[in-house]
Amino acid sequence: MELVVGGSDHADGGGGYSGGSSQWCTEYGKNGHGGYSDIDIHRFGGGGGYLSKGECELGNYAGATARASSLGGQGGIPTMDGWYLLEGGSGGIAGKGGNVKTSSEAKIYAYNGNECTLNKTDEGYYEKPLEIYIQKGILIGVYKTNKNWSEEIENFYEKLFNTKYSVTKASGTKCDDIVNVCLRQYSSNTNLTTSYGQGIGSGAGYIELSNGTYTVDSSMN
Numbered sequence: 001m002e003l004v005v006g007g008s009d010h011a012d013g014g015g016g017y018s019g020g021s022s023q024w025c026t027e028y029g030k031n032g033h034g035g036y037s038d039i040d041i042h043r044f045g046g047g048g049g050y051l052s053k054g055e056c057e058l059g060n061y062a063g064a065t066a067r068a069s070s071l072g073g074q075g076g077i078p079t080m081d082g083w084y085l086l087e088g089g090s091g092g093i094a095g096k097g098g099n100v101k102t103s104s105e106a107k108i109y110a111y112n113g114n115e116c117t118l119n120k121t122d123e124g125y126y127e128k129p130l131e132i133y134i135q136k137g138i139l140i141g142v143y144k145t146n147k148n149w150s151e152e153i154e155n156f157y158e159k160l161f162n163t164k165y166s167v168t169k170a171s172g173t174k175c176d177d178i179v180n181v182c183l184r185q186y187s188s189n190t191n192l193t194t195s196y197g198q199g200i201g202s203g204a205g206y207i208e209l210s211n212g213t214y215t216v217d218s219s220m221n
Contacts, residue, residue, distance in 0.1 A: 011044040012076030012088040015069055015206060018117070019047035019054050020088065022076055029054070031116050032130075034069065037079060045069055045076035047088045050130075050204055051115075070180070072133070072140045073206035078147075081175050087145050093160075094134075094205025097212020103220035110200050134192055134208040135201040141186040142207055146170045146179050157183050160207070 013020030019035035021028045022044035029035035034054035035046030046054035048069035054076055056068030069076050073091025102108060115130040133140050144157070149169040158164055161184050170177040184207075192211050201211035 012078055012086060013045065013047035013054065013069075014088040015047035015049070015054070015073035015075040015090045017050045017073065017091070017204065019049040019069065019073070020076065021046045031118065035076065037076075043078065043080040045079050045088070047076040048072060048074040048090075048206075050091075070141060070143045072142070074143050077145055077178070077180065078175065081173055085147060085170075085173050085175070085178065087147050090144070091206030093207045093209065094132075095203035096210035097134075097201035099212055100200055100214045101217050101220070102215075104216050104218055105221055108200075112204075130204060132202060132204045132208070134211045137189055137192045139184065139187045139189070139192070139208065141182055142184040143180050144183055146177075146181055149181075160209075 011023040013022050013025075013029070013035035017032055019029035019033065021035035022038045024038040024044075025036045025046070027036045029046065029049050032049050032051035034049040034052045036055040037046050038044050045056050046069065048054045048071060050073055051071075053071045053074070054069035056077070056079055069088070075088030075090040077087055078085045100108075112129045112132060112135075114126075115128045116124070116126050118124060142161075144153070146167050147170045149167050154165055154167065163183070165181070165183070167179075167181050170179070200214050202208045
């Protein structure tokens with residue numbers, strides 16, 4: 001399993017397996033959950049975690065909660081007007097699943113790492129394997145704000161998802177100009193699961209692309 005993370009800007013939390021919290025926030029995301037916004041000031045956004053999106057207080061901007069960073073590891077999104085309208089970096093592309101071929105007599109044991117990232121000696125440790133989305137046949141939605149949109153970014157995602165986009169870059173320092181653009185819709189497709197099931201396939205990341213294949217070849221017996 002590959003854990004991929006994004007760096008924050010100077011105020012908004014980065015997205016990753018556990019989302020970073022925003023500037024001045026005393027709470028933090030942990031064990032796969034999203035980070036928090038600065039609760040008292042409501043200017044900056046917490047980054048998304050793998051298991052839950054970033055917390056985003058309503059504050060003084062009506063659209064803040066709706067634009068909270070997304071599930072899987074999107075970077076934090078600013079929540080209030082101002083010159084500091086930057087966004088935290090998002091988690092990256094997960095390692096792709098391999099193509100596994102075995103004989104019918106082979107015994108394979110494959111397990112994902114623990115959902116919890118604490119050590120066994122830490123308080124609250126538990127042994128629960130991480131359920132990776134694409135291994136369950138789920139493609140989570142992938143989002144990117146139009147704040148720093150560019151031709152380079154557009155070309156990258158068009159090639160990655162084989163989709164054409166038409167995005168207007170946000171201008172000025174108004175939150176009203178910022179849109180959280182959906183680059184890949186959430187979908188559920190059981191064809192993405194391996195015949196062996198959970199444990200062989202993609203790593204965990206904000207963008208999961210391939211679960212790999214698992215086949216039994218009787219000629220290998």
